Amino acid sequence: MSNGAVALTQPMPAGDIVVDGVVVQGTGGQWIVRTDGGARVIASLRGRLKQEGDEVLKLAVGDRVTMLVDPNETVGCTITRIHPRTSQLARRAPGGARGERVVVANLDQVLVVFAAARPEPHPRMLDRFLVIAEANGIAARIVVNKCDLVSKTEARALFADQAAAGYPVHYTSVHTGVGLDSLREQLAGRNTALSGPSGVGKSSLMNTLFPGLNLRTAAISDSVNKGRHTTVGAVLHPLPGGGFIADTPGLREVGLWGIEARDVAWCFPEFRPYLGECRFADCMHLVEPGCALRDAVERGEVSAARYDSFGRLLNELGE
16 A cells, blocks of 8 residues: 555464454555554455445444454455444545445544634634534534734634634644643544644644654645545544544535534534524524524624524535
8 A cells, every 4th residue: 555554564473363453544445454552454354244234334444443363364454343433524425426435433523723824714614614523423622723923812812702612722833832732632542533724734733742743634635625635535643642633535525415404503502502492493593583593693692603604504505
């Protein structure tokens, strides 16, 4: 494979043995698995697992697997079991096929990185990332990077609405070191998907946090803004203290396609106290009279900007 991995990158015991690990890269016939002992092996999926109809058994990066190492085989291992998933990020199957393709499985959180300046941040784009994380049932954290380019007051004002909605916000700068220690603590031991637009300093931030990681995100970031590279697979990078950072094909490609319009409002945590309080049970919270959510916006209890993001996303689903 392109990263130079070999069948077994370190010696393993002879004899038929069972080994557990995590899929860190690959598609189709060959997968790179990092075993619980730290070895990187090339593995193939046992044929009968490929024929199962259950979606869960369609192998994805991030899956925990059990493998059989056969001493009579000269290349790789055989994956004999895919463990149940705790979470997943998925996108529509490419080429017009029905169903979904899991981008990465077993995430603990999504880290959405924006810059305080250069490039200018767009909170509406951030709201889109957050909705996708919510729809997939995965916790999200926000990083406002390059905070050395603006004042502390300006940095905190940029995403005050998202902070008020309950999202943890980290203010960081690679140049000054501000915020790096607390962010590193939140990544250690967790499986995290890295996302955000291009130019915000994701790779330099991660490489500063974890020297030697050598993370490259340019191609992934392009897909967020331009909708390209839809076949780029996720790659997991192990962290020194446990856990992984996942390069993903961009949350725009994960997309809103699997979200029902009636569920979008539930993907805004601060909206939830008002949902179910409207005059009409099927209220979409746009133009209907007696809408508790719109009344909350008018009273200033809910951010008008976040409500605007909600309306834009509903329109996108309608298109």
